[in-house]
Amino acid sequence: MNGRVVIALALLALAAALVIAARPHEPTADERIDRITTELRCPVCQGLSVKDSMSDTARQMRDLVAERVREGRSDAEIQAEFRAAYGDWILLSPPVASWSGLVWLAPLAALAAGLLFAMGRLRRADAPAGAEPSAAQIAALRDRVAREEAAEG
Amino acid sequence: MLPRIVRAAVVVALLGVVLTLALAFRRDPHDIRTGTVGKPAPAFALERLDGSGKVSLADLGGKVVILNFFASWCLPCTQENPALVRVYERYRASDVVMLGVNYQESRDNGLAYVRRMGIGWTTVADADGRVALSYGVFGPPETFFIGRDGVIAGRHIGPIDEATLINGIEALRGTASK
Amino acid sequence: MSAGDLGAAALRAALFLSLWGTGAATYAAWRRDARALASARIAAGVGFGLVAVAAIAMMFALATHDFSILYVAENNARETPLFYSIIGLWAALEGSILLWTAILAGATAYVAFRGTAAIPRLATTALAVMFAMVTFFLLLVTTPAADPFARLAFPPDNGNGPNALLQNHPLMALHPPLLYLGYVLTSVPFAYAIASLILGEGGDRWLVATRRFALVSWALLGVGIVAGAWWSYAVLGWGGYWAWDPVENAAIMPWLTATAYLHSVMVEEKRSLLRTWNLALVIATFSLTILGTFLTRSGVVNSVHSFTQSAIGPLLLAYLVAILVLSVGLLLWRSSRLRDAGPIGAPLSREAIFLFQNVLFMAATLTVLLGTLYPLFAEAISGAQLSIGGPYFDRVEVPLALALLFLMGVGPQLPWHGASRATLERQFTAPIAASAIGAAAAILTGITGIAAVLAYALGAFVTATVVQEFARGVRARRALHGEAVAAAFTNLLRRSGRRYGGYVVHLGIVLVALAVATSQARTVDAEKTLAVGETLEVAGYALRLDAVRSVREPQRDSVVADLVVTGNGADELLRPALVQYPNTAQAVGSPGISAGLRDDLYTILAAFDQRSFAWATIHTRVIPGVSWLWLGGAVVGLGAIIAALPAPRRRAVRLSVAEAPAPAK
Numbered sequence: 001m002n003g004r005v006v007i008a009l010a011l012l013a014l015a016a017a018l019v020i021a022a023r024p025h026e027p028t029a030d031e032r033i034d035r036i037t038t039e040l041r042c043p044v045c046q047g048l049s050v051k052d053s054m055s056d057t058a059r060q061m062r063d064l065v066a067e068r069v070r071e072g073r074s075d076a077e078i079q080a081e082f083r084a085a086y087g088d089w090i091l092l093s094p095p096v097a098s099w100s101g102l103v104w105l106a107p108l109a110a111l112a113a114g115l116l117f118a119m120g121r122l123r124r125a126d127a128p129a130g131a132e133p134s135a136a137q138i139a140a141l142r143d144r145v146a147r148e149e150a151a152e153g
Numbered sequence: 154m155l156p157r158i159v160r161a162a163v164v165v166a167l168l169g170v171v172l173t174l175a176l177a178f179r180r181d182p183h184d185i186r187t188g189t190v191g192k193p194a195p196a197f198a199l200e201r202l203d204g205s206g207k208v209s210l211a212d213l214g215g216k217v218v219i220l221n222f223f224a225s226w227c228l229p230c231t232q233e234n235p236a237l238v239r240v241y242e243r244y245r246a247s248d249v250v251m252l253g254v255n256y257q258e259s260r261d262n263g264l265a266y267v268r269r270m271g272i273g274w275t276t277v278a279d280a281d282g283r284v285a286l287s288y289g290v291f292g293p294p295e296t297f298f299i300g301r302d303g304v305i306a307g308r309h310i311g312p313i314d315e316a317t318l319i320n321g322i323e324a325l326r327g328t329a330s331k
Numbered sequence: 332m333s334a335g336d337l338g339a340a341a342l343r344a345a346l347f348l349s350l351w352g353t354g355a356a357t358y359a360a361w362r363r364d365a366r367a368l369a370s371a372r373i374a375a376g377v378g379f380g381l382v383a384v385a386a387i388a389m390m391f392a393l394a395t396h397d398f399s400i401l402y403v404a405e406n407n408a409r410e411t412p413l414f415y416s417i418i419g420l421w422a423a424l425e426g427s428i429l430l431w432t433a434i435l436a437g438a439t440a441y442v443a444f445r446g447t448a449a450i451p452r453l454a455t456t457a458l459a460v461m462f463a464m465v466t467f468f469l470l471l472v473t474t475p476a477a478d479p480f481a482r483l484a485f486p487p488d489n490g491n492g493p494n495a496l497l498q499n500h501p502l503m504a505l506h507p508p509l510l511y512l513g514y515v516l517t518s519v520p521f522a523y524a525i526a527s528l529i530l531g532e533g534g535d536r537w538l539v540a541t542r543r544f545a546l547v548s549w550a551l552l553g554v555g556i557v558a559g560a561w562w563s564y565a566v567l568g569w570g571g572y573w574a575w576d577p578v579e580n581a582a583i584m585p586w587l588t589a590t591a592y593l594h595s596v597m598v599e600e601k602r603s604l605l606r607t608w609n610l611a612l613v614i615a616t617f618s619l620t621i622l623g624t625f626l627t628r629s630g631v632v633n634s635v636h637s638f639t640q641s642a643i644g645p646l647l648l649a650y651l652v653a654i655l656v657l658s659v660g661l662l663l664w665r666s667s668r669l670r671d672a673g674p675i676g677a678p679l680s681r682e683a684i685f686l687f688q689n690v691l692f693m694a695a696t697l698t699v700l701l702g703t704l705y706p707l708f709a710e711a712i713s714g715a716q717l718s719i720g721g722p723y724f725d726r727v728e729v730p731l732a733l734a735l736l737f738l739m740g741v742g743p744q745l746p747w748h749g750a751s752r753a754t755l756e757r758q759f760t761a762p763i764a765a766s767a768i769g770a771a772a773a774i775l776t777g778i779t780g781i782a783a784v785l786a787y788a789l790g791a792f793v794t795a796t797v798v799q800e801f802a803r804g805v806r807a808r809r810a811l812h813g814e815a816v817a818a819a820f821t822n823l824l825r826r827s828g829r830r831y832g833g834y835v836v837h838l839g840i841v842l843v844a845l846a847v848a849t850s851q852a853r854t855v856d857a858e859k860t861l862a863v864g865e866t867l868e869v870a871g872y873a874l875r876l877d878a879v880r881s882v883r884e885p886q887r888d889s890v891v892a893d894l895v896v897t898g899n900g901a902d903e904l905l906r907p908a909l910v911q912y913p914n915t916a917q918a919v920g921s922p923g924i925s926a927g928l929r930d931d932l933y934t935i936l937a938a939f940d941q942r943s944f945a946w947a948t949i950h951t952r953v954i955p956g957v958s959w960l961w962l963g964g965a966v967v968g969l970g971a972i973i974a975a976l977p978a979p980r981r982r983a984v985r986l987s988v989a990e991a992p993a994p995a996k
Contacts, residue, residue: 003757004756054569064281085195085288086188119678173707174704174707
């Protein structure tokens with residue numbers, strides 16, 4: 001039983017660590033700015049986010065985001081401001097509530113389909129090859145052995 | 154033996170991929186078209202480059218406005234400048250206003266560029282880039298055509314030529330304010 | 332005869348030979364004709380020699396600045412240093428295709444000589460397929476589509492020089508050749524798979540014959556991708572190593588399917604299952620390499636690698652379509668002959684884990700494919716322009732990667748056919764305990780975020796399983812052969828290289844996972860405009876700006892900021908720079924990097940005082956753990972070498988005549 005105790009304790013510790021790591025808390029202004037600028041595309045770069053880019057344009061966008069965060073605007077409002085000027089192109093991941101939102105569904109669907117298919121290919125665990133014979137079968141076998149021994153003499 | 158549905162799905166998926174790639178040839182990856190076209194031009198009030206006061210979009214209401222974003226570090230801007238100069242001369246006495254917005258550089262550099270290139274129309278400085286961001290500017294040179302009703306009728310990314318400018322202006326002058 | 336003439340002539344001769352080889356190999360396979368095979372062999376060998384000559388001729392032309400050749404004029408200049416001139420062979424489209432062709436011709440020669448000696452008919456059919464592919468690429472390099480030796484009527488005085496980004500760092504010598512080797516060598520398993528389908532063989536011979544090729548190409552592709560990430564980090568100067576750029580995605584997709592393939596072939600070898608699936612995986616991997624080339628070269632996507640659009644785009648697309656039609660058609664046609672030996676097995680068995688792992692890899696690949704192509708698709712259909720970038724890919728791929736990390740620890744610990752409860756307890760007690768320790772270590776070092784902590788926990792999990800396996804193996808060898816620990820360890824790697832080399836690869840992957848988790852979770856940024864003499868402090872480091880100066884070299888002008896770094900035991904000089912090459916409008920940022928085992932100090936010169944060099948804006952990033960990424964790549968390569976090396980031959984045992992036992996009465 002020692003092994004099981006160790007496993008149980010370890011899993012508990014792991015769960016605790018994950019809870020600590022998740023640390024749900026009110027994001028600071030800097031964290032909000034980071035989060036928003038990670039989702040915005042730098043207009044003059046090759047696919048870089050506004051957070052990662054060193055260009056002047058990205059810098060100015062970061063300043064604008066910082067100012068809006070200070071003013072108390074929500075993430076959605078700030079995104080909407082950039083979307084109004086640049087279109088959906090400025091967002092680095094498609095908004096969920098739109099036709100392009102389907103791209104979020106696709107990986108889940110692929111995974112689900114694949115797992116279903118895989119489970120279907122697996123041999124069912126409750127039908128092992130070579131099942132145990134039943135009690136009646138064992139009794140019959142014993143009878144037969146006794147009869148044959150008697151016949152041998 | 155692969156079930157029918159799997160075969161069909163595979164073929165359809167591959168067809169989709171190939172079709173997408175083939176259609177992709179039609180587009181130019183450098184042509185980004187989304188943005189503020191068709192919407193009211195965002196308001197602004199910017200300092201003139203020579204420091205002699207402010208210019209606001211509201212002042213230019215009722216006129217056709219050509220808004221040109223430029224910078225001295227932008228090579229194509231120098232290439233399009235002669236066209237801008239010629240168009241400016243042509244419409245100088247009319248109700249077409251040309252406004253240059255200097256972008257992402259110091260006033261001194263902007264002024265030096267203006268003097269060097271013989272830019273006669275009003276130029277303003279967009280110091281913190283906010284106006285450019287509100288218009289959805291990707292990078293200089295970029296030119297916006299704003300109609301008398303204050304709506305952005307068109308936008309041109311990259312160096313612009315005389316013909317495009319004149320066509321745009323005439324189209325805007327032709328439509329009387331609604 | 333100039334180098335250009337020699338190269339052009341060699342390519343045309345090679346084209347003729349490969350056409351001949353295609354016909355000869357096809358005939359040899361069809362009629363089992365030994366003479367046709369012999370002539371195909373000669374065609375393969377000589378053809379490879381000719382393409383190699385062409386490649387060397389191009390390198391010579393680049394080194395001697397022969398601007399009468401258009402490619403040299405566009406990608407080389409008199410000031411270009413010799414090293415960068417020579418590696419300019421792969422600086423642009425035409426040269427890259429030439430390199431690709433050379434590698435493909437080499438692989439064809441290999442199949443012609445080694446392959447056909449081992450399995451004559453299968454390999455000869457595969458050889459015909461290889462020749463057909465080489466013919467296509469030779470057509471590309473001998474026609475205006477991608478002719479590297481196209482001439483200029485009026486050679487200029489001086490060339491344009493290579494793209495600024497391509498002469499900044501010696502890594503340019505490694506990344507493209509490694510990647511191309513990985514890409515091109517996947518064509519050998521593919522050719523054998525097609526041959527097997529054409530011949531209607533329902534068995535595993537094609538798979539066993541190309542096993543080592545598959546492993547080697549996978550390893551080269553993987554190391555090439557890591558080299559590309561290193562290049563992105565050290566050269567592009569944005570402080571990251573992976574941006575989900577379309578071209579990066581193009582490289583990782585075939586790697587993902589190749590990884591799935593490497594594992595599911597074990598299931599086929601061991602239990603004769605998943606036959607159709609393995610064929611599909613090989614076809615998918617190869618097709619994805621062609622798709623990757625298409626995306627990189629055709630100009631349909633905007634990316635770091637974007638080149639001007641050329642006629643090669645439609646040609647590559649046509650080639651991809653032909654390959655898909657041929658291979659998928661063959662697979663669907665022959666699928667009735669590919670029977671599995673039975674159902675897979677219990678859910679908790681090694682083959683089931685491999686199956687789940689394959690599903691995860693396919694989901695990962697399809698996600699990357701969808702994310703890369705969807706913007707193209709949306710624009711083609713509705714004209715709407717949208718972006719799919721880092722945030723999307725990270726959100727989907729990270730959970731998949733974590734799940735795969737988990738399976739990586741579980742799979743090797745489960746027996747084939749199924750595991751009992753006792754087995755599970757015996758195998759997994761220590762690893763689960765280790766995972767708790769890993770999670771604790773993450774929290775203690777300041778990691779936040781569920782994904783990163785899970786990465787640490789699962790990394791510890793996998794490491795514990797690997798250590799367990801090695802310990803058991805060493806114990807077994809000591810009991811059986813009485814070897815000392817060190818000898819037992821070495822012999823494990825030599826004699827059971829496939830298995831234990833695979834474990835080493837897994838350790839490398841763990842390092843990569845930890846590197847990504849740590850660098851994503853704990854990177855610290857700081858930016859400041861410093862006057863000369865002022866200091867910027869971040870994460871315990873102090874960076875003092877000593878000078879801003881201008882450096883003139885023949886091929887470029889730079890402005891360099893001298894930064895003295897102290898703190899955290901560091902004491903060195905970093906020189907981030909802004910480099911201006913002639914013929915480019917924008918300056919290229921060159922980061923100053925202080926690499927360390929614990930963290931990297933990454934500095935960028937963002938702006939400087941153009942008038943009097945009195946100040947500079949320095950952007951600094953402290954990136955923990957990023958060095959483990961390169962280390963992990965090296966460990967993966969090492970593990971692959973261990974797995975690929977053949978086991979030492981068993982020494983023959985000699986019995987002298989006198990010792991032979993007398994015959995029994």
